[in-house]
Amino acid sequence: MSSDGFRYGVSLYSYTDDYGTVLTLEDAFAQIADLGATGIEILGEAHIPGYPDPYPAWIDHWHALLAQYRLEPTSYGSWLDTRLTVSRDMTVAEAVADLIRDIKLASILGFRFVRPKIGVVSIDLRPDPVWEEAVRRVLDLAAASNIVICPEIHAPTPIRHPIVERYVEFIERTGTRNFGLLIDTGIFQDRPLPYWPGETAEMRRTFLNGIHVDPQDFLPIAKYVVFIQAKFHHINRNLEDEHIPWRAVLPVLRRANYTGYLSSEYEGSREPWRSLEQVRRQHALLRRIEAELEQIDP
Amino acid sequence: MLERTLVQTRGFRNLGPVWNRSGFELLLRLPNYRGMRASLVDGVDVSVDDVLFPHEANHLVVQGRELSLAQLRQAFDLRWTLDEPAIVRVAKAGGLSVGVHDVTVAVRIRQPYFPIEFQPSIIRETREATIVL
Known part of the structure; x- marks a missing residue:
């Protein structure tokens, strides 16, 4: 692998339901390191015991695991739970307080990206407008903490959408280097997902059949993209992804000179331990395609 | 670590003195990929052997605090x-x-990043569980 290729990591989200039932934090580190990956992504309010106030001993444990398994912290997922209660929404001051809390905790743990998942106010998933003033107020803290705040562009929201335009406009207007876009590769899904347990045809939301974003749409926004979550659902034993067209996506990422992380986000069947095997298959597949692309166009 | 099932094997027991039981309780793993503010939980329906105990009447004990549905929502x-x-x-x-007993739970959670039209999400599970005391 050339030094300016993709970087490979795993989000602990991949191990949902395994984590805390059949998999410890150290087990997860061992799995990720064994892939030859370098990055670990977490969700703050999932993988930090005692969140948002972990014991100092746990913070020491975290740093010891990073050193032992030679992994670097990548993205830290947080939430702006704007529909705070059934009777009222979050204020700007509350959103600021939550962002400060997560940026500080992410920084203590060594992360470089904070992904706030922002509550929405419409059926087409427009984020609560509280985000803009709240983020503006914490940009200096993010800069001082060497952290980039990056909301995710996630199905059913495509790249060509007013929400993305609004984020880009914010970056241009503020000139900040501490806010960027996170792309979830689920937007490129071009075949339907199988039904989840209990899901029926009547219940199906159409975006689960794939929103088919053209990978070429990545090029115009590439300069704003700081992180990629490599969402996937099932890779078969022939190393074929049954939903995400990696052979169309990865050449575009290379053409855009994207050299950041591909951080696995497995979101398939939750049978115990299945996630471990699926993440391995994804890394084998992505590395194989990248090697082929390097041969064609070094 | 916790069991994979939402309703844990331990913790299923009667409440109150043996001669005057007032109810029962069970231990529940959060059916989500992340922890949540308690205000985003909208109660839990419980059925035992097909008798429904609706979420409006059940209490939840979170981090040692017992909450009615109205208290939970705030x-x-x-x-x-x-x-x-x-x-x-x-x-x-x-x-x-x-x-x-056949125990079914329906856990109701509200995710602010989903459109409100699709909320709450209701996660159901049934298992056999045993009352010892």
Whole structure:
């Protein structure tokens, strides 16, 4: 692998339901390191015991695991739970307080990206407008903490959408280097997902059949993209992804000179331990395609 | 670590003195990939052997605090974490008989990043569970 290729990591989200039932934090580190990956992504309010106030001993444990398994912290997922209660929404001051809390905790743990998942106010998933003033107020803290705040562009929201335009406009207007876009590769899904347990045809939301974003749409926004979550659902034993067209996506990422992380986000069947095997298959597949692309166009 | 099932094997027991049971409780793993503010939980329906105990009447104990549904909906400073199961308390005069029961839970959670039209999400699970005491 050339030094300016993709970087490979795993989000602990991949191990949902395994984590805390059949998999410890150290087990997860061992799995990720064994892939030859370098990055670990977490969700703050999932993988930090005692969140948002972990014991100092746990913070020491975290740093010891990073050193032992030679992994670097990548993205830290947080939430702006704007529909705070059934009777009222979050204020700007509350959103600021939550962002400060997560940026500080992410920084203590060594992360470089904070992904706030922002509550929405419409059926087409427009984020609560509280985000803009709240983020503006914490940009200096993010800069001082060497952290980039990056909301995710996630199905059913495509790249060509007013929400993305609004984020880009914010970056241009503020000139900040501490806010960027996170792309979830689920937007490129071009075949339907199988039904989840209990899901029926009547219940199906159409975006689960794939929103088919053209990978070429990545090029115009590439300069704003700081992180990629490599969402996937099932890779078969022939190393074929049954939903995400990696052979169309990865050449575009290379053409855009994207050299950041591909951080696995497995979101398939939750049978115990299945996630471990699926993440391995994804890394084998992505590395194989990248090697082929390097041969064609070094 | 916790069991994979939402309703944990331990923690399923009667409440109140043996001669005057007032109800029962069970221990529940959060059916989500992340911990949540308690205010985002909208109660838990419980059925035992096809008798429904609706979420409006059941209490939830989160981090040691027992909350009615109305209290739960306002508890934005309290968190139900992934690694700490919550207790669901159900009022039932006489409690449950010793032995194996079919227990179904329907856990109602609100995710602010989903359109409100699709909320709450309701996660259901049924298992056999055993009352010892």
